[in-house]
Amino acid sequence: MRGYAAFLGKELIEAVRTYKLFLMLVIFGVFGMSSPLLAKLTPQMIASVVSPELAATIPAPSAVDAWTQFYKNVGQLGLVILIIMFSGVLANELSKGTLVNVVTKGLSRGAVILAKLTSMVAIWTGSLVLAAGLTWVYTQYLFGSNALPHLVVSVVLLWVFGVFLLSLLVCAATLGSNNWVALLITVAVVAVGLVAGIIPAAYHYNPLSLASQNMALITGTVTLGDLWPAIGITLGLIVVLVAAAIGIFRRRVL
Amino acid sequence: MNEIGQYIPFLIPLAIAQVVLMVVAIVHIVRHRHYRFGSMALWIVVAVVFGFIGPVVYFVFGRDRDE
Amino acid sequence: MSVLEIDHVDKAFGSHQVLNKMTMDVPEHCVFGFVGQNGAGKTTTMKIALGLLKADGGVVRVCGEQVTYGNSRTNRHVGYLPDVPEFYGYMRPMEYLRLCGQVTGLSSGQIATRGGELLEMVGLAGVKRRIGGFSRGMKQRLGIAQALLNQPELVICDEPTSALDPIGRKEVLDILASLKDRTTVVFSTHVLSDVERICDQVAILHGGRIALAGTIAEIKAQHRHHGFVVECANPADADRLAGAAELKSMGINTTVEGATLTVMIAQHAGGDGAPRADGAAGLVAPSVTGLAGVAPAAPSPQFSQSAGSAPSTWSGSDQAGGQLLLGALTRLDITPVRFEQMEPTLESLFAEVVK
Numbered sequence: 125m126r127g128y129a130a131f132l133g134k135e136l137i138e139a140v141r142t143y144k145l146f147l148m149l150v151i152f153g154v155f156g157m158s159s160p161l162l163a164k165l166t167p168q169m170i171a172s173v174v175s176p177e178l179a180a181t182i183p184a185p186s187a188v189d190a191w192t193q194f195y196k197n198v199g200q201l202g203l204v205i206l207i208i209m210f211s212g213v214l215a216n217e218l219s220k221g222t223l224v225n226v227v228t229k230g231l232s233r234g235a236v237i238l239a240k241l242t243s244m245v246a247i248w249t250g251s252l253v254l255a256a257g258l259t260w261v262y263t264q265y266l267f268g269s270n271a272l273p274h275l276v277v278s279v280v281l282l283w284v285f286g287v288f289l290l291s292l293l294v295c296a297a298t299l300g301s302n303n304w305v306a307l308l309i310t311v312a313v314v315a316v317g318l319v320a321g322i323i324p325a326a327y328h329y330n331p332l333s334l335a336s337q338n339m340a341l342i343t344g345t346v347t348l349g350d351l352w353p354a355i356g357i358t359l360g361l362i363v364v365l366v367a368a369a370i371g372i373f374r375r376r377v378l
Numbered sequence: 379m380n381e382i383g384q385y386i387p388f389l390i391p392l393a394i395a396q397v398v399l400m401v402v403a404i405v406h407i408v409r410h411r412h413y414r415f416g417s418m419a420l421w422i423v424v425a426v427v428f429g430f431i432g433p434v435v436y437f438v439f440g441r442d443r444d445e
Numbered sequence: 446m447s448v449l450e451i452d453h454v455d456k457a458f459g460s461h462q463v464l465n466k467m468t469m470d471v472p473e474h475c476v477f478g479f480v481g482q483n484g485a486g487k488t489t490t491m492k493i494a495l496g497l498l499k500a501d502g503g504v505v506r507v508c509g510e511q512v513t514y515g516n517s518r519t520n521r522h523v524g525y526l527p528d529v530p531e532f533y534g535y536m537r538p539m540e541y542l543r544l545c546g547q548v549t550g551l552s553s554g555q556i557a558t559r560g561g562e563l564l565e566m567v568g569l570a571g572v573k574r575r576i577g578g579f580s581r582g583m584k585q586r587l588g589i590a591q592a593l594l595n596q597p598e599l600v601i602c603d604e605p606t607s608a609l610d611p612i613g614r615k616e617v618l619d620i621l622a623s624l625k626d627r628t629t630v631v632f633s634t635h636v637l638s639d640v641e642r643i644c645d646q647v648a649i650l651h652g653g654r655i656a657l658a659g660t661i662a663e664i665k666a667q668h669r670h671h672g673f674v675v676e677c678a679n680p681a682d683a684d685r686l687a688g689a690a691e692l693k694s695m696g697i698n699t700t701v702e703g704a705t706l707t708v709m710i711a712q713h714a715g716g717d718g719a720p721r722a723d724g725a726a727g728l729v730a731p732s733v734t735g736l737a738g739v740a741p742a743a744p745s746p747q748f749s750q751s752a753g754s755a756p757s758t759w760s761g762s763d764q765a766g767g768q769l770l771l772g773a774l775t776r777l778d779i780t781p782v783r784f785e786q787m788e789p790t791l792e793s794l795f796a797e798v799v800k
Contacts, residue, residue: 130547134533141535141575143437146402151434154395161388208438220531225591228495228525231548233515265387374515378497 128235131226135243144209145247151205152251155197156258163189164266187270190263192339198255199282199335206251206286207293207310210244214294214373215303224378234370237294241366244290252283277348278338281355285334288358289314291365298372327351331358396429403433412442446509448473448522448599448629449494454503456489463489465653466503471599471631471646476622478644479633480791482799485650487633488528491601495525508598521549524592524628526602530584534577538569538587541576542594549595556594563590567620582613589620593628600624602632606639618643637791647791649798656798665789668797671763672709673770676783680704689773697766707787710766 139145163185171179217223227233256279263270289310296309317332327333327346333354340346403425407418416424421440424432449471456464463486471477481487492498494505496517505512507519532541539560546556564570567586576587585605592600602621606614622643624630634640640647641661648658657664677683683706686692687699698709763786774781 126550127548130544133547134536134544137540138533138535143402143406143441147399147434147437150395150399154392154430157388157391157395161385205434221527221529222531222533224497224527225525225530225532226545226548228497228520228523229545229548229595230520230550262388266384 125235127231128239131231131235131239132242135239136246139243139247145250148206148209148247148251149254152198152202152255153258155202156194156255157262159193159197159255159259160190160262160266162193185267187263187267187272188339188343190259190267191272191275191342194256194259195278195282195335195338198252199338202251202255203286203289203335206248207289207307210290210293211297211307211310212303213240213244213306214297215301215306218301218378221378227378233373233376237298237366237370237373241290241294244294245287248286248290249283252279252286272342273344274341274348278341281334281341281351282338284355284358284362285331288331288334288362288365291362291369295365295369295372298369298376327354329353329357331361334358399430399433400425403436406441407436410442413440414442416440446473447471447506448508449631450504450506451490451494452504452506454490454493454505455501456486456493456498457501462653464493464500467650467654469648469655469658471629473598473629474625475629475645476625476643477629477631478640478647479631479650480635480637480640480647480795481633481650483635486653487650488603490650491525491603491631491633494601495523496520521595522598524595524597524600526585526588526592526600526605528604529581529608530588530591532576532584532587534575536576537574538564538572538576538590541587542591545591545594551595559594559596560590563593566590566623568616580613581608582610582616585609585613585617586620589617593624597628600628600630602630604633604635606634606636614639637795641791649795651798657794661791664794668789668794670709670787670789670793671766672707672787673767674783674785674787675706675708675770675774675781677704677706677779678782682777682779685777686773686779689777691769691773691776695769697769704782708766708770709787710763 166185166189167179167182170182223236227236260270260275292313293306293310296313297303297306299305299309314332317330320326320330321332321336327337328350331354333351337346337351341348341351404422407413407421407425411418413421421436424440425436426432428435447470449469451467451469453466453468454464455462455466467486467490469479469490479487479490489498493500494507494512496512496514496519499514508522510519510522512519536544542560542563543553543556546553546560551559561570564572567590569583569587569590572583576584579587585608588605589602592602605617605621609617618639621630621632625645632644644661646658646660647664649656659667675683675686677686680701680703683701683704686706687701692699692708700707700709767786770784
């Protein structure tokens with residue numbers, strides 16, 4: 125516990141001084157701001173790029189379009205950036221050997237994994253809250269309303285999926301000493317989830333639904349009840365992945 | 379309705395975010411001079427030309443891990 | 446009491462047997478030099494002692510407690526300095542010590558006082574820069590400070606000087622030497638002059654086991670070569686001296702290398718007293734009876750070889766040999782540039798062991 129707190133402090137100093145926190149907040153802040161703006165400007169862009177006639181046929185943009193943009197930006201590109209940003213979470217330390225010192229001083233390896241995960245989840249939470257908050261504020265400003273069902277729940281689901289990806293990343297990182305290994309394994313697992321998406325009924329169980337069915341949940345084509353199995357599976361996988369990461373890391377030569 | 383005026387609450391923060399990113403990146407590039415690859419000139423060009431993406435690419439891939 | 450006991454430890458990487466029933470004891474309060482060629486297994490041994498590597502067999506004890514692989518409890522007695530210590534480049538020295546102190550469970554008061562003292566000791570007090578901009582020597586000194594933070598009974602240093610320039614090396618050695626009264630230092634190296642400078646005890650690792658161990662004085666006494674080194678002004682003089690009849694008649698081995706002549710009087714006089722078979726037969730046990738009165742300049746000192754007399758002391762044989770040599774020098778009218786008794790160097794011992 126003591127070691128966990130000390131190492132978490134180190135992780136947070138690292139996030140600040142290596143600009144990770146700064147970059148995440150700026151990137152997600154820009155995503156949050158630009159999503160409603162992009163939705164608002166889409167008709168004008170179509171009008172100038174394609175043809176004013178086509179633009180006239182699409183309905184006037186609304187809050188739904190703003191949030192659709194949000195899930196496109198944050199739920200796709202945002203997650204990719206999250207994973208790339210933290211892909212070196214263990215590899216940097218393993219390749220340099222910086223952990224040897226603290227581990228020989230009595231820091232438990234479990235604490236290393238948990239502290240790293242905590243710091244990543246904290247940064248992810250802050251970034252996501254910032255992005256969602258800005259989208260909410262600017263949607264209110266541009267479209268006058270955010271009155272959509274399940275808005276908070278759908279963001280929470282995206283958050284859970286982000287935590288799942290980070291657990292997966294940490295677990296994959298314990299297997300190799302190169303950050304590409306962690307990145308590749310994570311991408312491969314997501315790819316499997318995408319392929320599984322071909323089966324129509326699979327979305328009930330697929331963790332990826334937490335990041336892909338958000339708009340369906342908001343527009344009402346999917347109910348929260350439909351997603352409970354996927355939520356349960358994702359939460360279960362997070363626990364399994366974290367336990368596996370600690371288990372593998374305990375046996376690893378540093 | 380004033381079209382431009384409506385977007386000022388967006389344009390100002392976005393512009394600030396972009397300028398801050400660029401300045402922070404350039405200051406870092408000039409002060410450290412050691413990169414995982416590439417030269418100072420290359421990274422400054424990247425940070426300036428590729429507005430929003432450039433500084434991010436520098437910090438994620440170009441910054442020397444030791445600094 | 447031994448601070449570190451390594452008892453019949455085996456370790457193989459694949460088919461390569463690095464340690465083979467290796468046994469070593471490190472007594473308290475000494476600076477212990479752990480010597481071996483590159484790849485001899487020094488780092489492997491140290492990592493096993495720290496619980497960072499799993500031994501295939503055998504037992505390692507630190508302060509009487511057995512070391513286990515993984516989170517070894519014994520590490521609370523140990524400070525470790527890796528060969529190239531790696532720190533978090535974005536931290537400042539005191540921040541790093543604070544992290545280490547918190548991990549070991551020191552109170553923040555202890556961390557502040559001890560951390561301050563240690564940074565003072567290693568000459569990093571008041572350095573506010575981030576570690577990323579440190580020189581290797583500075584990193585090594587910070588490494589010493591972090592290794593001493595929890596007041597360990599044993600400090601293990603893996604080649605602490607090998608990556609340093611001469612000044613950095615001197616600084617690190619001086620610091621290590623100064624630790625003797627507060628802890629025990631084991632340091633591995635392949636630089637023998639470092640060992641000679643600061644170590645009390647030395648162990649040479651070769652072929653997966655300790656080939657030679659003890660205090661430096663003991664080892665040197667055991668492996669003493671009896672003889673002299675004479676450097677003449679030119680090679681011709683050296684050759685003339687080597688051919689001197691009195692040396693020949695005694696069957697003394699001489700070797701000439703340029704202008705330098707090495708005269709072996711008797712090879713090896715270990716505690717076991719057994720001369721090496723390959724040694725010069727010359728004066729294995731000469732009696733010095735009757736020599737006392739011989740003037741150094743006497744052209745032909747008499748050597749009575751009354752084997753029946755009490756075993757002579759080796760210094761006696763040295764003296765006799767030296768006088769014989771001086772006699773030859775005088776007779777041949779050669780003035781030596783250098784004339785000294787042969788001292789076994791750690792280098793020569795090491796070369797012998799490794800051969």
